[in-house]
Amino acid sequence: MSDSQLPLPKPDSEIRQWAMFCHFAAFFGLIFPFGNVLGPLIIWQIKKEADPFIDAQGKEALNFQITVSIAAMICMLLMVVIIGFPLMVLVGVGALVLTIIGGMKANDGLPYRYPFTWRLVK
Known part of the structure; x- marks a missing residue:
């Protein structure tokens, strides 16, 4: 096995915990409008x-x-033509499940890439 194929060392527990908090901070959206964006943004900017x-x-x-x-x-715009209601449920459930998976993977020290994501912040 060459050096480039060796597995990366697992980050220490504090690093993994902060990475997990970056994902789980999205649940602030349940309390504050746009908290799902502000929570990860604030933790990411600080750490x-x-x-x-x-x-x-x-x-x-x-x-x-x-x-x-x-x-x-x-x-919300599509709710005018009814289809927005089931789509909103689908988006909500998908976001919940993928956020939990992302947080758990980060806590395990594994990098997680969300599917269906528009990567604006580089």
């Missing part, structure tokens, strides 16, 4: 310099929540 793993997972969580917010706004 991004601490470790590249936190930086990468914070960006990923933020990009996903921006995508979810855009999708939710489109669903």
